[in-house]
Amino acid sequence: MGKNYTKVYLTVLGLISVISLFIALKSSGNREEIEKLRKEVNLLREELTKKEEQLKKAVEEKEKLARKLKSIEEKIKKANKTLRRKGIKIKLPQGGLFIPADRKENLEFYASTLENSMEKLLKVMAEIPVGVPLYGRLTSRFGYRKDPFNGKLAFHAGIDLRAQPRQPVFATANGIVKFAGWSGGYGKLVIIKHKYGYETYYGHLFKIRVKKGQRVKAGTVIGYAGSTGRSTGVHLHYEIRRYGRLLNPLKYLYLNRYNAF
Numbered sequence: 001m002g003k004n005y006t007k008v009y010l011t012v013l014g015l016i017s018v019i020s021l022f023i024a025l026k027s028s029g030n031r032e033e034i035e036k037l038r039k040e041v042n043l044l045r046e047e048l049t050k051k052e053e054q055l056k057k058a059v060e061e062k063e064k065l066a067r068k069l070k071s072i073e074e075k076i077k078k079a080n081k082t083l084r085r086k087g088i089k090i091k092l093p094q095g096g097l098f099i100p101a102d103r104k105e106n107l108e109f110y111a112s113t114l115e116n117s118m119e120k121l122l123k124v125m126a127e128i129p130v131g132v133p134l135y136g137r138l139t140s141r142f143g144y145r146k147d148p149f150n151g152k153l154a155f156h157a158g159i160d161l162r163a164q165p166r167q168p169v170f171a172t173a174n175g176i177v178k179f180a181g182w183s184g185g186y187g188k189l190v191i192i193k194h195k196y197g198y199e200t201y202y203g204h205l206f207k208i209r210v211k212k213g214q215r216v217k218a219g220t221v222i223g224y225a226g227s228t229g230r231s232t233g234v235h236l237h238y239e240i241r242r243y244g245r246l247l248n249p250l251k252y253l254y255l256n257r258y259n260a261f
């Protein structure tokens with residue numbers, strides 16, 4: 001659009017010059033003719049002013065848009081920083097500095113760079129186990145607690161969520177099933193291996209619905225809640241590990257201050 005206005009501007013400017021020259025040459029000629037030409041010149045001047053105003057408005061609009069895009073870029077950078085604090089490094093496409101508002105192609109390029117960054121972030125988000133594996137009340141937290149069987153202090157490696165019998169259990173991120181079967185105290189257990197070193201554990205299942213080696217998506221039903229293994233009632237035992245280290249799943253259940261993207 002900017003280019004078009006510039007063209008119009010130059011054309012009108014050229015016309016005025018030609019007409020002015022014509023008037024100068026014919027200054028000794030027909031008065032009526034001169035008056036007519038003057039009127040035309042004035043009309044063209046008005047047109048020019050109008051176009052100039054339109055151009056100014058268009059440039060202002062684009063500057064506004066550029067500022068908005070810049071603020072989106074800042075937010076994307078912030079989200080990336082949050083991920084970096086969690087030890088997840090993603091290289092985002094470079095958006096660049098301020099782009100002159102009258103250059104449409106640049107603004108479009110800028111917007112599509114941001115779109116690509118956003119897509120990349122969304123993809124990464126689907127790989128991180130953030131979310132709820134089962135909708136149920138939290139009945140036991142991560143860390144040291146009294147063992148429900150013998151009352152002694154013991155470390156609880158995950159969280160427990162109370163469940164209805166056979167309530168569906170969801171994978172909390174994309175991944176590959178690493179284990180699906182019986183595992184001592186866990187009863188029927190599913191372990192899913194995710195990107196960035198994450199693993200999630202789903203224990204005491206009544207029934208397993210996935211097989212070892214199977215690819216799952218965030219939200220896939222991997223089984224149904226039960227009370228198999230060392231369990232006192234129907235519930236889901238949920239664990240998150242990263243590079244073998246136990247993490248507190250509570251910090252991964254919701255998009256809270258620890259997980260704000």
Ligand SMILES: [Zn+2]
Nearest residue numbers: 158159160237
């Ligand atoms: Zn548990």
